[in-house]
Amino acid sequence: LLRIKALHDTVQSQAAELAELNRTLTRRVEAQVAELERLSRLKRFFSPQLAELIVAGGAEDPLKTHRRDVTVVFLDLRGYTAFTETAEPEEVMGVLREYHAEMGTLILAHEGTLERFAGDGMMIFFNDPVPVPNPAERAIRMALAMRDRMEHLAALWRRRGYNLEIGVGIAQGYATIGAIGFEGRWDYGAIGTVTNLAFRLCGEAKPGQILASRRVLTTVEELVEVELVGELALKGFSRPVSTFNLLGLRGA
Template identity: 60%
Template sequence: MSATAGAEEIDADEPVTVLAVDDVPQNLRLLDATLSPRGYRVVTAASGSEALDVLPASRADLVLLDIVMPDIDGYEVCRRIRLAPATRFLPVVMITASGDQERLRAIEAGADDFISKPFQREELLARVASLARIKRYHDTIERQARELAAWNAELEGRVTAQLEDLERMGRLRRFLPPQLVDLVMDSHEEDFLASHRREIVVVFCDLRGFTSFAESSEPEEVMGVLSEYHHALGGLIDLFGGTLERFTGDGLMVFFNDPVPCDDPAERAVAMAVAMRERVAGLIAGWERRGYRLGFGVGIAQGYATLGRIGFPGRSDYAAIGSVTNLAARLCAAADAGQILVAQRVFSAVEALVEARPVGELDLRGFSRPVRVFDIAALRRAEKGTKP
């Protein structure tokens, strides 16, 4: 490739900057007259110290450096260029009038190439083009390395954020329905999980005879029954938009109207309980064929509670604290197999939608006054099969 072709290829992006250093003005003018017409940008320095001063701001791609200068000679300038991290790979061409000894000292100082005085125009252009091209390749590699490092940092940040989102989603899915988890993830807001007070409807359910069954059965059998039971009920909790507070073996506590309010919490709670009873009835039939005597009972209460996230970093739950949760649990404990016992406030909210019978006033542990209770037999025909 000719020197002219080399220069034209380099100029395709932007002019190559050459820092020419010589204490003889005539030599600097000659270098400028040779390089500028070929599209090079020439910056000049009349001494070694001036060269070191202008180098940082010059954005030089290459240095043409005379050796013999009065203040700082070319060897020392080259050594200082090599010591600075920003210029240690900057191509340096020594301009020398001497022989092999001077070339050896130039190599030891860090020079990349040599041009003999008086220089040949075509040789100068060829060497400058070659080293400038290498410098541009090096700059490209460094730029790509920086871009790659930035991309890696961005990717690491995204992966970290995604892992945090997955962990956050996993925590939320433990007690919230999927549609609400999606809402929280999209909004990136969890303020509603902070401690607050709200009226809720609490559903507590468990299996009749489970304690006796667990005592007389192998652990694998117990785990198998619980797995079937939880799988049967879990989908219904999501379907009706309930918030799962906890599993306690065969006991499940679900509440409505928090953390996201709904217009019909009592209706949703009762409809879910009826659907649960129907689904567990199929399981009970199968369990009976295996010799397991189990039943299903539900208690539902309505009232105010304090709700919020409890726990410690890395392990937290969303809990409801208040007498309404205790009342639902006591009603569940009082229910016979197949019964759904609800307190007066719940019955008043769903009376037109259900078939029920009064149980009477029950004395429940932890409550100073008798509680008026109703047994939900079924949803009225118009309501059967409806979804929230």
């Protein structure tokens, strides 16, 4: 009887331990599911890299204002204003959804950080919040891929009667980066001369052109075929800016 009681006590003890292990495992699974759901929600508003840093909760706050050398890409659609003047709002939204979906896929594939949507305009930067090797090369490869992808989109839109093309500007330099906004509505943004330069170069680009500053080319000049556009007088810059048109990858 004593042996039976001892065996019974052992079984009960093991059952209690197993129940506690199950409860612990359940709590861990629930916590992991909650973290994944939080990460999924954050990725809807921030780049995947930034969302993962926020969830990881490291020693450094990724949203804290900081300075970093980044490559900035601005792009928008040529002919967009004329298109919106004659198209129905539903047509405009349909075009933007197609455009954003195609360009967004390429931004993620090249590990860029999408700073903002503004109608047809997009700003992307590289080397923050996660440093990446060869940010200028990534920016150029992404821009060239976007131009190629736009050929398909532009052909599709022309069949519908829409005449839309892409224009791109690329610049490199230091920017101040961090959370911008107020409690309840935060964005992750970059400000500085480099963002203004990319924006102005984009504004100068003709349909299908990718214009880049000299500094962008210094690290990738053996990678791409370019042609000199010249010294452009850009708003907000006291001196003319040496500007180059990216034709494509060497040997492609």
